[in-house]
Amino acid sequence: MAYIELNNDLPGIRGLMAYRPETEKALNALAETLLRDDDNTLTRGERELIGAYVSYLNDCFFCQNVHGALAGHYLDCNIDEIDAIKKDFYSADLSSKMKSLLAIAASVQKGGKNVTEGQITAARNTGATDKEIHDAVLIAAAFCMFNRYVDGLGTWAPPDRQFYVNRAPQRAEEGYQSSVYK
Amino acid sequence: MPHIALEDHLPGITGLLEYSKGTAQPIRDLTQFLLRGPSTLTEAERELIATVVSYGNECTFCTTAHTAAADLLSGESQTAEKVKQDIDTAPVSEKMKALLTIASLTRQSGKSVTPDIVQKAKDAGATDIEIHDTVLIAALFCLYNRYVDGLGTALPADPAYYNILADRLVNHGYTRLPQGYDHLKK
Numbered sequence: 001m002a003y004i005e006l007n008n009d010l011p012g013i014r015g016l017m018a019y020r021p022e023t024e025k026a027l028n029a030l031a032e033t034l035l036r037d038d039d040n041t042l043t044r045g046e047r048e049l050i051g052a053y054v055s056y057l058n059d060c061f062f063c064q065n066v067h068g069a070l071a072g073h074y075l076d077c078n079i080d081e082i083d084a085i086k087k088d089f090y091s092a093d094l095s096s097k098m099k100s101l102l103a104i105a106a107s108v109q110k111g112g113k114n115v116t117e118g119q120i121t122a123a124r125n126t127g128a129t130d131k132e133i134h135d136a137v138l139i140a141a142a143f144c145m146f147n148r149y150v151d152g153l154g155t156w157a158p159p160d161r162q163f164y165v166n167r168a169p170q171r172a173e174e175g176y177q178s179s180v181y182k
Numbered sequence: 183m184p185h186i187a188l189e190d191h192l193p194g195i196t197g198l199l200e201y202s203k204g205t206a207q208p209i210r211d212l213t214q215f216l217l218r219g220p221s222t223l224t225e226a227e228r229e230l231i232a233t234v235v236s237y238g239n240e241c242t243f244c245t246t247a248h249t250a251a252a253d254l255l256s257g258e259s260q261t262a263e264k265v266k267q268d269i270d271t272a273p274v275s276e277k278m279k280a281l282l283t284i285a286s287l288t289r290q291s292g293k294s295v296t297p298d299i300v301q302k303a304k305d306a307g308a309t310d311i312e313i314h315d316t317v318l319i320a321a322l323f324c325l326y327n328r329y330v331d332g333l334g335t336a337l338p339a340d341p342a343y344y345n346i347l348a349d350r351l352v353n354h355g356y357t358r359l360p361q362g363y364d365h366l367k368k
Contacts, residue, residue, distance in 0.1 A: 003300040004310035020314055022219065026212035033204050059293060104332075111239060112331025120185045120334075130186040134198075134333065138205060141328035148321035151292025152284075153314065154300075 003154040010180070011157050012062035013150050017180045024180060027146075031176040034139055042132055044172075045074030046098055049085065050105050050139045056086040057109045060147035062157035067143075069161075069168040079165060097126040101136040108140035185334040191367045193338045194243035195330050200363060209325075213356040216319050223312055225352075226255035227278055230265050231285045231319045237266045238289045241327035243337055250348035277306040281316045288320035 006019040017024035035047045048071035055063035068082045077085075085092040089102045100123040107114035115137070123133055158164070171179065188197035199206035217228045229252035236244035245266075252262040264272040269282045280303035287294040295317065303313055338344065350359075 003295070003297060004313050016314070020311075020318075022215055023212060023318060026208040026215065029208035030205060030212070033208065037204065058291065108328050108332040112241065112328040112333075115185065115332045115334070117185075131202075134186055134202060137332040138202070138329055141325045141332060144328055145321040145325035148288050148292040148324055149318055152288040152295045152317040152321060153292075154295070154297070 001154070001156065006155075012066070012155050013146060014180050015155055016149060016153060028176045028179060030142060031146075034135065034142060036175055040131075040135065041129065042101075042135060043074065045071055046101075047135070047139055048074060049082075049098070050102065050136055051143050052082065053086055053089065053102055054105055054109050054140045054143040055147050057106060058144065058147040058151075060151055062150050062155065063143065063147050065157070065161055065164040066167075066171075069164040070171060072165065073168040073172050079161060095126070097123070097128050097132070100126045100128060101132065104133065104136050105140035108137050109144060112137075112141075183334065184336060185332075188333075188335065189363075190336075192363055193336045193343065194247065195326060195335070196363060197335055198329055198333060199358070203358075206358070210356050210358060212322060216315060216322065218355045221312075221315065222309065223281075223315065224255070226252055226261075227274075227281075228315075228319060229255060230262060230274070230278070231282060231316055232323050233262050234265055234269070234282050235285055235289045235320045235323040236327055238286055239324065239327035239331075241331055243330050243335065244323065244327050246341075246344050247347050247351070250344045251351040254348045254352050275306070277303065277308050277312075280306050281308055281312065284313065284316050285320035288317050289324060292317075292321075 002015060006015045008015055008018045010018050017027065035051065036044055048067050052064050052067040052071050055067055068079070068086070072078060072082045085094065089099055100119070104115055104119050104123060107116070107119060120133065170182070174182065184197070188201055192200055199210065217232065218225060221228065229248050232248040233245060233252055236248055249262045253259040261273055265274065265282060269279055269286065272279070274282070280299065284295055284299055284303060287299060300313060
């Protein structure tokens, strides 16, 4: 049960978005642009993976399952493979660029000042562009918002992880701007 | 030096919002609604929430900017300063103390917010919408603070920049200036 009366039974951020449509629009517009815009050299799967990883670090069950399932959908990984990446991305079958961006995202999760010059240089050495570094930082920062919003108001989340896997193809098809009631 | 190439005349968040206008638009819209839209919390109270979170996250640019905005809105500089030092003894209402505490806990982690502190806010007269907006403002500034510091943005060379910024935040708000920011070039 959420800490406030949402007047709906929707889980996670969807319950909050239905409760407060005035803020829903901008939140979903941000997710849509940041995670799905085609004018981006990071794939949708790579961007969802950053979101899932930061949500894992923030221990947000709802967000890490929604975005882990979406990353799995795009990257053709099952839930165990996504879990393995979250636990140890260095050992995972990912590009060195993605590993360097996930390292930056992990620092952002702790606090912006934790990002080091060395991490930025390492990312550049793997070919990461300014925009990719920018987007990795902003995705990580955005999930530090989404995760706090979802858990700070005590929303509920379906405990069955398959629920999220089953929904991922539809979300990938329709995007975030129709995400509240569907 | 910022970690990516940003315009020299735009320190802090402004350079980032100009660098990535596609993501800036929803971030600006969300902030404009939460901090300037219709609310039973005053604009000064909402700026205090932003200030407390930015201070807790040790983000110098955001803390200074929102302290200046809160001061300008309230016409004094004691409240913001005291709220940063100790919420419980600051000269704000019991409701604001509870909401600022919720904001501080949200800053630490969403999971740090407890049913007890939410109940305390409700007992002090906070509405569900006020509690919702407090958590979302705190969460939004966790985004801002990480964005600003995670990309190593510059601080203004002249501290007077914050007064100009506060004046813009109070009298214009958080939407992009229609004419852009070229007038800030020296």
